[in-house]
Amino acid sequence: SEFTEQAPLSAVPVELETISQNLWQGNMFLNEEFTLKNLINQRQNYPYPIIHLATHAKFNSGNVSNSYIQLWDEKLRLNQVRKLGWSQPPVELLVLSACQTAVGNKEAELGFAGFAVATGVKSVLASLWLVSDEGTLGLMTEFYSHLGNVNIKAEVLRQTQLAMLRGKVVIED
DSSP states (O other): OOOSSSOOOTTHHHHHHIIIIIISOOOOOOGGGOOHHHHHHHHHHSOOSEEEEOSOEEOOSSSGGGOEEEOSSSEEEGGGGGGGOTBTTBOSEEEEOSTTTTOOOSSSTTHHHHHHHHTTOSOEEOOSSOOOHHHHHHHHHHHHHHHTTOSOHHHHHHHHHHHHHTTOOOOOO
16 A cells, blocks of 8 residues: 555555455454565465455557566566466455556566456456556455356446446445
């Protein structure tokens, strides 16, 4: 939620706590704990079926190493995704709760989402456009609250989007 070179994401602590403590049982790693080393170590020690990254991301043209997901103290480059061990065993769902993580270009047509699938992740939820921090909080909490009720993740996302369009998802306080 806090970065040295990027704008803060004030809704991220609420998003992560709500998902990891109330909707799905899991661990959250915020700010200083959100490092590449910890991401790799956690996955090696516990094969999380869902990995949720709520952070900044930037897809830049040119070499794949120009694009990144922002961690606490460094950038996770697109060409480093294969090193994360997300295929052993395969991650069931990777959520990239950040801007433009599904965007690609001719050097890396798949973007972060497609690159993750190419490394063995079974399903990825990512964004094609810029998203608001608060809107993402609403989308993610609604999505996770229904994820266990429907077998098809795309259907859960569709239902979540419809609930948002109908004004059934509200962020207060």
